[in-house]
Amino acid sequence: MTTTPMLDTLADWAHRGWLRRLDAAFAAFLHDLDPEARPAVLLAAAMLAHVESQGHACLLVDEFVADPAGATSWAPDAAEALRGQVLSVAAEVDELLAALRVSPLVGDGSDDSSPLVLSGTRLYLRRYWRFEQQVAAQVLARVEGGATAVDVPRARQWLDLLFPPQPDREDDFDWQKFACAVALRASFSIITGGPGTGKTYTAARLLALLFAMDRRPDKLRVALAAPTGKAAARLKQSIESALLPLQASIGDRLDLAELVSHIHGAKTLHSLLGARPDTRTFRADAANPLEVDVLIVDEASMVHLEMMAALLQALPRHARLILLGDKDQLASVEAGAVLGDLCRDAEAGRYDDRTADYALAATGQAIPADFIGGAPGLAQQTVMLRESRRFKGPIGQLALAVNAGRLQPAAALLRSGDGPELHVAQPATPARVVRLALEGREGAPGGYATYLREIAARPAFHGDETADREAFDAWVVRVLLAFERFRLLCAVREGEWGTEGLNTAVERALTAAGLLERPGHAAWYEGRPVMVTRNDAGVGVFNGDIGIVLRPLRADGPLRAYFLDGAVPRSVSVSRLAQVETAFAMTVHKSQGSEFEHTVLVLPPEGSRVLSRELVYTGITRARLAFTLASGAPGRFAQALSQRTRRASGLLDLLSE
Numbered sequence: 001m002t003t004t005p006m007l008d009t010l011a012d013w014a015h016r017g018w019l020r021r022l023d024a025a026f027a028a029f030l031h032d033l034d035p036e037a038r039p040a041v042l043l044a045a046a047m048l049a050h051v052e053s054q055g056h057a058c059l060l061v062d063e064f065v066a067d068p069a070g071a072t073s074w075a076p077d078a079a080e081a082l083r084g085q086v087l088s089v090a091a092e093v094d095e096l097l098a099a100l101r102v103s104p105l106v107g108d109g110s111d112d113s114s115p116l117v118l119s120g121t122r123l124y125l126r127r128y129w130r131f132e133q134q135v136a137a138q139v140l141a142r143v144e145g146g147a148t149a150v151d152v153p154r155a156r157q158w159l160d161l162l163f164p165p166q167p168d169r170e171d172d173f174d175w176q177k178f179a180c181a182v183a184l185r186a187s188f189s190i191i192t193g194g195p196g197t198g199k200t201y202t203a204a205r206l207l208a209l210l211f212a213m214d215r216r217p218d219k220l221r222v223a224l225a226a227p228t229g230k231a232a233a234r235l236k237q238s239i240e241s242a243l244l245p246l247q248a249s250i251g252d253r254l255d256l257a258e259l260v261s262h263i264h265g266a267k268t269l270h271s272l273l274g275a276r277p278d279t280r281t282f283r284a285d286a287a288n289p290l291e292v293d294v295l296i297v298d299e300a301s302m303v304h305l306e307m308m309a310a311l312l313q314a315l316p317r318h319a320r321l322i323l324l325g326d327k328d329q330l331a332s333v334e335a336g337a338v339l340g341d342l343c344r345d346a347e348a349g350r351y352d353d354r355t356a357d358y359a360l361a362a363t364g365q366a367i368p369a370d371f372i373g374g375a376p377g378l379a380q381q382t383v384m385l386r387e388s389r390r391f392k393g394p395i396g397q398l399a400l401a402v403n404a405g406r407l408q409p410a411a412a413l414l415r416s417g418d419g420p421e422l423h424v425a426q427p428a429t430p431a432r433v434v435r436l437a438l439e440g441r442e443g444a445p446g447g448y449a450t451y452l453r454e455i456a457a458r459p460a461f462h463g464d465e466t467a468d469r470e471a472f473d474a475w476v477v478r479v480l481l482a483f484e485r486f487r488l489l490c491a492v493r494e495g496e497w498g499t500e501g502l503n504t505a506v507e508r509a510l511t512a513a514g515l516l517e518r519p520g521h522a523a524w525y526e527g528r529p530v531m532v533t534r535n536d537a538g539v540g541v542f543n544g545d546i547g548i549v550l551r552p553l554r555a556d557g558p559l560r561a562y563f564l565d566g567a568v569p570r571s572v573s574v575s576r577l578a579q580v581e582t583a584f585a586m587t588v589h590k591s592q593g594s595e596f597e598h599t600v601l602v603l604p605p606e607g608s609r610v611l612s613r614e615l616v617y618t619g620i621t622r623a624r625l626a627f628t629l630a631s632g633a634p635g636r637f638a639q640a641l642s643q644r645t646r647r648a649s650g651l652l653d654l655l656s657e
Ligand SMILES: Nc1ncnc2c1ncn2[C@@H]1O[C@H](COP(=O)(O)OP(=O)(O)OP(=O)(O)O)[C@@H](O)[C@H]1O
Pocket: 176, 193, 194, 195, 196, 197, 198, 199, 200, 201, 202, 238, 389, 390
């Protein structure tokens, strides 16, 4: 008990699991700084810390007073208790704003002394306020001041070569060609689009264009990066396989193989920036910038506000940053929905006359009238690719309907689709989900039995180190790839419909079926798939990396976890893996950047704020060949489609100023 009833209340809420302990502790810390702090300020501060953990960059004070639990996922009793407290300490928005304004704990950002910043009706933790300011300032400076003089006739020649006219589609505006032209003229650009719309294909051509337009292409320092190791490896592979075939059309004007050999392996953003153990700062920053001229970042929807701020700060002003990503996917778990915010105008285009003139001159095509509109600078550097090349079948149609929030067509597709591509598990029970995980379903076989059978086909050890190593490595790759064919994706972590319950249930079922051997229920056993949950630069594993525990080449050695680096296996002793989870079932959040042949999306029976259109869209678009929906109760799919994720942020306002 403290002498401050509000702190007692907050501690009680933390005890009940409504708030995190950290949220209540933050309010107590502020009270230590200012023992006179009003209860309204302490309450707002704890709730700010809490909503930040839910992905919001700030607390919208007006919405908080109108609907206190609106930005949380609290149950009705918790929401009611919060409403009661808000009513008693600040029944009106103006009352709360006034209390915040006079508090020495709250500043307007002009000095560094206050832990909180109030900007209009947005209340920030100082760090997040600063990150938003940095991102907005950097993006605007790069879009407006970073324009480079383009030799337009030369660009046109190269663009025509890289995107030859398609006889059957002469009248179609080529958004990919336009995206390359746009990226050429400033040091910041975004290429967004759904799965298979050719973002990587376009980025590869853009690189060829940049090499071609550069006076010293051999000196152009190109870096590729993504938020996760897997996405980074995939980017490098796709860029290479899209670039090299271009040599035939380019002839001897550029030696692409030679230029590609200068591109270093794609890195995670953490390793690109130089993550330092136990701190949130990076080796690369404004004082020690990255040594790059062109940086392509894939899966940018997963880049959170803090990371985007760090990246932009560390990028030299002349360097070109190209963000690739699907703006409609779930944002990162951490605060901020940066790509979504930056792509506000992507759908509509809203290109101004200058961009229209430039497009005509550089690409020979006129932007269709529907996309002309004259939005501020950033929209002029953003291009959305609109046609999916490999996602045209029922899964693609379902993804489009879900993304547009069109329930009827989405439900009709699911109902009619009882073929290989689409299926609804009915009635869905956890036991049924587990059966799907074991053997797949009719039309979409597989499940985890496949990779476990691969493990059972381990090559024999003959005593010839080189040949044995080769056979062993090839087998490890086969096992890892087989595991990547299927995945259970959950909306939530807790409960029998969440990752925790399903991981246990699948483990148990695979053991009962004799597919897994788990002596004495050991935590580490051969065949255990694991996902790294925390970056560990020392060990060389990063958040989101997926590996499988196997016995090493000499099968009697201690267990190791094997990961794929591109096409090459890499292993870590399991004793060095401190932060991992079993990965039969993973959250949709964690699945971003990955694709599986067959994906089962599991929605819990309880209604939840977590169920959103973005979540379902992201889940569906992880499926390459087959998608199965397992919904714990009728109506969950519809509920998810009707809920959009909205993250409080001031970035849009800053970018429009
Ligand atoms: N203009 C084009 N002409 C021919 N093929 C294309 C074109 N654009 C893309 N493709 C092909 O379509 C497929 C998908 O393209 P790509 O992988 O670049 O899409 P993406 O948007 O990066 O997908 P993801 O979101 O899954 O990363 C690839 O096989 C690519 O070669």
